Amino acid sequence: MAIVFSEISYFKDPSPGSLPMDYQTFLLSLAGPTVIDITGQDASRCRVITSLLHGNEPSGFIAIHRWLTSETRKPATNIRFIIASTEAACLSPLFSHRYMPGGKDLNRCFGSRENSGYYLRARLIADAINRVSPEIVVDLHNTSGSGPAFAACHGINANVLSLTSFFCETIILSAIRLGALLEQDFSCPTITVECGGCNDELAHELAYEGICHILTCETTRYFHQEREVEVVYQPHRLRLKGDINLSYGGQYSGAPGLTLKAAIEQYNFTGARRGEVLGWLDHLGLDNLQLTDEQGKDIIGEYFSVSGHQLLCATEMRIFMATAIRDIAINDCLFYVIKTGH
Template sequence: MESTQLTLRILHAVPDALLSAESDQLDDLLGGPTLIHLDGSESEDRLFVSTLLHGNEDTGWLAIRALLTKYAVRKTAYKLPRSLSIFIGNVAAARLRLRRFDGQPDYNRVWPGSKDVDSAESRLMRKVVDEMAQYRLFASVDIHNNTGINPHYVCLTWLDDSFFYLATLFSRTAVYFQQPPGTQAAAFSARCPAVAIECGKPGSPGSVDHALQYLEDCLHLRTFPTHPFPKRDIDLFHTVATVRIDEHTSFGFGSDPCALNFDPALDQLNFRELPPGSVFGSVNGDGQTGLMVTDENGRDVTERYFALHGKQLITRRPLMPAMLTRDTRVIRQDCLCYLMERMTLEGI
């Protein structure tokens, strides 16, 4: 499915049916991507929250639904402690519980700053950014799930004390990234503290409650502290490379007859510091790794990180993977994982 036209729906009230709707019902109820503005009772500085940029990641919607239910005076009237704007993204893919449709741009790769400037999806995100430019923003939060086993953590694109304070309200584990471009967090970072929160797998115990409590904390936080952020309060990692599988390379998990085979428990390596020589998988065939690893500047750095030892695919240097997944469709649509290094805040 490839969109040729997308209309941004803007609402100033919550339709009654949304308070009992599952994510796969939102397309019928909203008719497409929707931005909802709700005025708060105390602060004009507005919290912007986005959810379902990936249609199979429903923790954000379930947390927002619970938040709206809590603060509803009537189903269309809210007594929020801070003004709130909610962007509900790829409801068409959410109908089928898909990250995105094949042939459809990723809703978290087409925000201003992306190389994609011509698609209907990129035009839609520019409209969202232009609409939010009319408001004074306190912070921006983009809510996500993972398809592999990961801890709850937070992503940020700016190294600034207010960003660190916003991040550690959710988790002391934080990832600084510059790639991929075109993310919601990057698009809003120039306007306000902005983060993306990663809430584990959809349906994992505690994920909705954690996201809900974080939104509550953001709504009730009056200002960010003015004193320097205590650097010991954050475990910061830097995404240094993206690992993809060559489109012509077959792959699997276990004993499948593929060119590239990974351990079925591969995603348990997420956020584990791996020494050189760690086994990542095995290869069959022409002696190629089948991987394509690119750094933040898009350069091929595959040989810096991986090598073949016989038929074993091993690491060449210390590294820590994140977002490893066994979901073959997500791997083809996005990547196998990201590689990270620990980052110090000295001098920042």
């Protein structure tokens, strides 16, 4: 599939009847990245909702399609929907590819000085957001594995907490810089929402209900907080070093590199206790892994230890985004950790 990086399609106020009634056909009808503008009651203001920055994270897209094909009321303000990695999402089977084979992760290409390929596409998306001077930006994703919904941000204030409350009960304040859309300065509250697992109907429903809240809310300044939101500070990203092998299983098999528990995703819900076995390591032990703080200091020993070949938790911790999808674990990260004990 040839990809044109320099173009984005724009549509304005499509009628519900003009769009395919199922979201799969709607996806296949899109030629590439697509902006859909909806005129609101107050056309002097605009809110932005993005989806499909990763082609295998469909909840935001499904929710947007559901709203576009069922709603007849005008939203409170103008809305700009941005649908990003359509080519990856269209690969068979639908919504199975995070990005194109041999391509780049679009959500690692924002804020770069490069101006070609996926970096150009990221720049065009950022420009499409900046052009409408948005009141808020919400970037909808799914968790890499099965897990509860949460949000992430790079700055906390009352508006960010209220916006988060439309979707979930937890927000992570992160200083990690990866080239994500979330890291860009749009001069307004900006959050990423990880809606839950990509095959979870509750995740699709959460995205839809959140969108409906955003579109009908009269003001995004000091608006009503739907629920109490817990703020979790400064996660760290556990990764494999270099070309270390990764496998999954139920016991130590002598496999090289790291073997994670096959049920690693369960820790997204429960957290992990000190002494908990998360997997097994070969003779290199913790040298298979890397975990650094914001200053680049190696902190792997503060979180993990080895006994025999067992990978153990050295402290109580919360785990986010643990996944049994090997390609994501290798190319992105194994999971995020936050210390909860000493």
